[in-house]
Amino acid sequence: METRPKHKWGMIVDLDRCTGCEACVVACHAENNIATVGEEEAAKGRAKHWMRVERYYEGEFPDVKVKFVPVFCQQCDAAPCEPVCPTYASYHTEEGLNGQVYNRCIGTRYCANACPYTVRFFNFFNPIWEKPFHLQLNPDVSVREVGVMEKCTFCVQRIKAAEIQAQAEKRDLKDGEFQTACAQACPAKALVFGDLNDPESEVSRLTASNRGTKLLEDLGTLPSVTYLQRDSWHDGKKS
Amino acid sequence: MERRDFLKISAVTGATAALDGCGKPDVQLIRFIPEEELTPGVAVWKPSICTMCPAGCGLMVRVMEGDAEVVRNGTLGLMKMGLAKKLEGNPHHPVNRGKLCPRGQAGIQVTYHPDRIKNPLKRAGPRGSGGFQEIGWEEALEELTAKLTQLRSSGQESGLAFMTKPLRGQRRELIERLLRAFGAPPPVVFEPFDEAVLRHANLLSFGRPQLPTFDLARSNYVISFGADFLGAWNSPVAQNLAYGEMRQGRPGQRGKFVMVEPRMSQTGANADEWIPTRPGTEGVLALGLAHVIINEKLRPPDAAGHAGSLIDGWSKGLIEYTPAVVEKQTGVPAATITRIARELAEHEPAVAIVGGAPLAQTNGLASALAVNALNALLGSVAKAGGIIFSPPSTPGKDVTTVVREPRAGFESLHHTLARQKSGEASAFQVLLLYECNPLFATPPGWSVKEALQRIPFIASFGSFVDETSALADLILPDHSPLESWLDDEAESGTPHGVNSLAAPAMRPLHNTRPMPDVLLDVASRLGGSVAAALPFKTFEEMLRGAFEHFLKGKGGKPVMDPDTFWKEVQEQGGLWSDTEISFHGLGGIDHAPVQPGEPGFDGAPEEFPFHFHPFPSASFYDGSTAHLPWLQEMPDPLSTAMWSSWVEINPKTAERLGIQQGDQVEVASQHGKLQAPALISPGIAPDVVAMPAGQGHENFTRYASGRGANPISILAPMIVPETGSLAWAATRVRITRLGEGKLVLFAGGLREQIHEHKHR
């Protein structure tokens, strides 16, 4: 009965490559019409960063280590944010993404509580784009009104555009033919996006890496994002 | 109410509704005929060049059709036009290979910024009052031409000064030609975090007065002395790309990265080993490493060649730089020095990078030369996996002339200031300002404001009113980069010779004109030698001419049809050699051997116990990008602060001074004081306090004005003697707690964790 979807989108975050530069953060704002909220609101914890680069300190001066961890919607296969949503605004797409239908959202914020990664952001007020900033808005991404939840969509508009294009040209999607905005920006190539159903894809190859882990894996959310842990120094010539 | 009135009103509202659907327009606008052919809903990609920092990354601009309010010959109206929607890296560009940094991503906000200057402005009211009135272009150009003609007729040609950000390519060519023909001195190039020291050092050590390029992708060992090469230094995108490859690009092989700095930068946060040193002793540490390498016969001293000969006592094996001695000076354990030295020698190719604070010390040049010598000793100069220099991008010309003269920068600024102070006769009469803000980015001690105030006439080409252009008598607003013809010659970041080129990605939104076209216009109005020197109707024409001579093959005859060539260059986003150009036998310039010695600091340690460490912020670079909301709201990579500035303090120091996270503290030097909230950070030495540069603008759009504090405003007027560069890391300060403060952080993390630990 249930047919396996053509694509299963996934991401790699290579923590050994990530330099914490945050190009991904701004790229996501630019691509997805994420409004800035200003100092006052930011101070109240209302800033919306679908992509954030978490920073953790270990140790004390002078033996200090820092870990950068880019965190965004993990597109969980068993997404805790979905069953709790009373209106199906947070739902599971046939390609395994966690969809968010802004028009359906009534703003209970239940999903945001249920999401263990706290990657859901809420529009506490109507977004504002001081004219003419509004001319930069991406027409492929709907803007969200006050009272609705929003979060990383894996740049679904790019996925759909590419799928439709390939369909029109009666061909399969090529690996790397398109990327999410964050992965495309990432100057260290720490972010890799692709189709996990394609065994040849780079994302599939890297997902198999022995450095691969999932964020909060033991919660059983089955994330579509794999984190490659930091590596240690091994010089090819040495040993 | 009268029935007629009712009809009137309903007619108006009806028209309004018809005009623009649901939303009510504030004014009723006429519709202009589109100037270009676009398929609605279909994106086209146009190459461009990022101008947010000097790295010169290549862009691809996503353009889609939309309705915009635009000004066409004086009237405001609605027009269907191609609008830039998103910036991506140009995948073919040799510098950034399709990637961008956060500032590059945010660059698009410059074009759509609500506080862009939309029309030519004439000063109204006293200078600096910020009062301006809109005028027409004709009037503006007439006024500027008049002033210049006046100078010429009174034989005061040398009274014209042109102050600009670092320029490359044809913009620079145009300005220099104009000034030469006019008889004015060369442009005053101003760059807050000036790189003159490193360029000068590279000229002395290797004969290349330019910023280096690092082939990190093939390095096995990288040690950086203060250079934030993954953040905002030199060519960050290129360096991030290479760094990623160094880490995980080679199966079974992963390079090691060691960072040396007193305050952990975003770059340092990625290091396998982070080594804090006493500020200004980085050069000493480099020589300490060299000492061990030579002493243990891991390399012969003469391996360093000319670069080594510039260091005092090199040939004798740097005997006075034993680990023990170096430990005393730098605070780095002798054992660590020895170990790192051996690792460096054993893991070819190993490369040392120097930049940032170490070069902003009074002994900056010596430190740079020391690190250069270390690189030479390691045999990593002009080698794969080492340090290389981008080839000259303009054939025929030698690098030295392609790249800015190393001693330009602050030298020329000081010269200017000196002239202003030395009385009316020699003082400048007319100043042209382009994309630079010395008032914000120079220490008060240089009294740049007073100097500029004394210039009778100032005209600015800036797109925004900032501290400096607020003094202008006339503002001739430039197009935004995305609306302009651009070209660039990357100074570093690639082994390929690069000439980037970009046609406008979109039509202009406002009543602005491209600075180069304005200069050409003025030149022709001036006539005579000046007009003759610049015989171009438009900047496009000049650009095309410049690119034509790439066409000339050996025999000087074009290798392809000029029109196709011109089209193809535009489509690719420029010209670059696809083969890596490698240097051999780098020269060098003789110079008396130097020693890092003791760095000088302003302020007595007893009275001012802390080293003050300003740093270019990941969001605001040198402050020129503080007006972009995306960057204001981007959490700082380490502090996670948004919309603010802060003072980084070591936890122990803070505890000693009774300072809590977020408390308002006063930072005072001998030259001024400022206030900012405290950020308790484990990644900073107890005797150092650090502050991001870029905030604290008095006057720079609604988003940056009156926000945070400007560390440069309390800096001592210390300079690096050899280049006149600002020694921005040579000021000492004291800090005092003032009371509760406000620190806007994105992460609850750090603070909460400390809090929780207390209770376990």
Add this chain to the structure above:
Amino acid sequence: MEKSPNQITDDLLRPLLQTSPRFFMAVALLGALVVAAFGAFFYQAYSGIGVSGLRWPVFWGFYITNFVFWIGISHAGTLISAILRLANATWRRPVTRCAEVITVFALSIGALFPVIHLGRPWLAFWLIPYPSERTIWPNFRSPLVWDFFAINTYLIGSVAFLTLPIIPDWATVRDKADGWRKRIYTILALGWRGTPKQWHRLESAMHIMAIAIIPVAVSVHSIVSWDFAMANVPMWHSTIFAPYFVAGAIFSGIAGLIIAMAFLRKFLHLEDYLRPIHFENLGKLLLMMSLLWFYFVFSERLTTWYGNEPSEMAVFWSTQSGAYAPLFWTMVFCNFLLPFPILAIKKLRTITGTVIASLGVVVGMWLERFLIIVPSLARKYLPYSWGSYSPTWVEITITVGTFAGMALLYLLFSKAVPIISIWEFKLGQHKKAEAAPVVEAKPVVAEQG
């Protein structure tokens, strides 16, 4: 000292038939607070829920706290009076109605909060499975949708449970009153004549309702608890929550009832009807619930602490010794340390005593709801995303308004309906008269057994 039936009727009808200026002052004051609350809500709905203190990551705060609290209070009435009815505790007779009223009003107030806290409250109706042209149904997997059904069922049930036994009293009022009052009560009395057939029907209806309402009440607060327990949030995702919440609900419910009764007794001069014995007995119930509550909290805390699961410990410590410790220990004081001695020592189990204990419990239980919701959200898994929360004037105004609203509704009700069931009270007197004259307390104890 027994009162004659007529005197009883007069006493209990007095509030309905004559009104003092104090009444109007009280109504004006409470009314003002309620209006302010509505104002605050409309201001929030108009400008965006950002005017509240809610934020990332603490997306639920005062509103959901009030929701759980009021639903809890509502468990006083119906549940208690149903149990006492079934246990046939005669002393309950003067108490049942004041209790059942609390249920109806507390429930109505509590049910407002899921709407008040919505980002787009005007769309609340999407929770209703109505046949929309888009044929979109609510998500029946969502506990919020369960809430919707459970609460409405409970509300309908309690209203019926409350009104059935009022009918005979309304008939009594009809017979006593005249003018416009008579006309109104004639309608309300639904033609009650007190025929044996009617009495029989009423009795059996009451019996069925009493049995039916208990599982409904239990289910309601179990489902409210699952709003939390179903989400995998540290210290929410707990098997103990359903019984823990139900117990807490009854606990706060009884406290609420005692306070209400004390007020009625004083202001409606019902000293002879609401006697110390009623407070004494409810006090005993409260004591039992206090012990039960402590038992639940203790087992929850112990297992968490012993399990030492990092993400849970972050929340645990923030309440035991961290940012939320002051609130936590205040809660422990109010819910246990204060009421336990008062209620355990017979001498202290006076009207004043039980009222003081009850006030403590009401405060304590409100804090408990807050401490279940906020610290967990403020300390969810990834420390980078930790945060804090404090309410704004909007949330505070609305919260205060609901307490005022409760009082106001209660006041108005006691004007419209005999707050003590006249016929049931008389029935009680009658039964006692038949039995051998006994001390008031005895049969109570016996019947309780």
